[in-house]
Amino acid sequence: MTYSVTTAGAPAAQQFDLWESAVSQTFVPLEAAPGERSAFRGRLRGQNLGSVAVYEATADAHTVRRTQRAIAKGNPEVYKLGLQLHGSARLSQDGRQAALDPGDFAIYDTTRPYTLAFDDVSSTLVLMFPRDMLCLPSGHVEQLTATRFSGGSGVSGIVSSILVQLARNLDDPQVYGSVRLARNVVDLLGTALADRVDYSNVPAESSRGALLVKIKSYVETHLNDPALSPTEIAAAHHISTRYLHKLFSDAGVTVSGWIRQRRLERCGQDLADPSKQQLAIGAIGARWGLVDASYLSRAFKTEYGLSPSEYRQRSATHRSD
Structure with missing residues (x-):
């Protein structure tokens, strides 16, 4: 069943607090700040497909931060992927910043601080999944957090198109195979990431796994x-x-x-x-x-x-x- 929460109907003074509580409980503890509007419109809907949480967040301008204080409140060691559906976003982590437009996506690690800023009304599809589901060593993923992946071509384009279709059918995930699809999307994400990893410093013990991911990326294209x-x-x-x-x-x-x-x-x-x-x-x-x-x-x-x-x-x- 699809979970849904909206700020509509709540008193204006309580709307942003409701939003901050909803995203913190659905994903990981976060700290948030609203834009300039006194009222705040936000809607969060989605569901868990096995170990993968899939949610669409549509909201007015605001900023969310994963601070050290928020990490101390809860640290489930998961990755999150954010795909822009409408509007734009800026993701910052590990000294990098990714500017995301519709169709673009980026990955971020909830075990370390990050910031997501939305300057206007926007809609984002968010995937959250255990770090061990991704078939790349964490050190490789750390090279790529807050890196923009374009939805226009290559394996990242395939990932983007599947996620856009998933967003359109959140109320009926069985059309795409539900849990199995979620697993496949994470696998595809791994191939997209593998294309961008710098393999010059890959440890010997992980070279076989890295090669397999690279081969799967080749097959996919x-x-x-x-x-x-x-x-x-x-x-x-x-x-x-x-x-x-x-x-x-x-x-x-x-x-x-x-x-x-x-x-x-x-x-x-x-x-x-x-x-x-x-x-x-x-x-x-x-x-x-x-x-x-x-x-x-x-x-x-x-x-x-x-x-x-x-x-x-x-x-x-x-x-x-």
């Missing part, structure tokens, strides 16, 4: 190539195919199985996307490297229990309810 193969992937990363298979095997998956899963998930997202309702199912499959329509139908039904057309119809039905 080449899903549309039907000829994508373990041989090509290994060659692109200057390793043997045997070592490539071992990397994935140690992670509990096969190379081909992981590629197939990601392609089917991308097809599922397109099938559930109302802006792509005019695309033929075969065209959606070909868009993600599955050019054989009969194979797509069989594999999709095995994975989701529904044919692609049934999945699309169910998604449309959920949106109209």
Whole structure:
């Protein structure tokens, strides 16, 4: 069930206090300061998808700070991702500042101080998840806090588009697979971050994990190539195919199985996307490297229990309810 809280209806003098309490209880303890308006409009809605909290926050101008005092009140050791849906934001942490416009996102670590400033009415999608869910060492992530990731292209563009769709369907997360989708979004975020990590100082003990994340990032950006193969992937990363298979095997998956899963998930997202309702199912499959329509139908039904057309119809039905 979607959780929702709004300042509407509360006395003007109490509206901002209500907002500060809501965001502190929903996420982590925070200190906040309002803008210049005497009244404050704010709405927070969302839900927990397994270990991942997914919320949309829409509010007037204000600033929130994760201070050392707030950290002392509660420190659950989680990462947060903020994606701007409307308006702009400025995120500061670890000596960096990221200016975020619609479609952009950034990651921040709740175990250290940070500041988020919204100069006008804005809407932000926030993901919060345990730090150990991200498949990158914390030292690598620390290089990238308060760094702007553009929603325009590459893996970060894929992450952004999925999050925008998720925001549009917060009241019906089952359309996108609920807990499984949340896990996949965090995995995708890991690949986007991996592209920006400086690997020159990667410790030897974490090099295998870092390489796997980098390989997954490569795969993610080449899903549309039907000829994508373990041989090509290994060659692109200057390793043997045997070592490539071992990397994935140690992670509990096969190379081909992981590629197939990601392609089917991308097809599922397109099938559930109302802006792509005019695309033929075969065209959606070909868009993600599955050019054989009969194979797509069989594999999709095995994975989701529904044919692609049934999945699309169910998604449309959920949106109209």
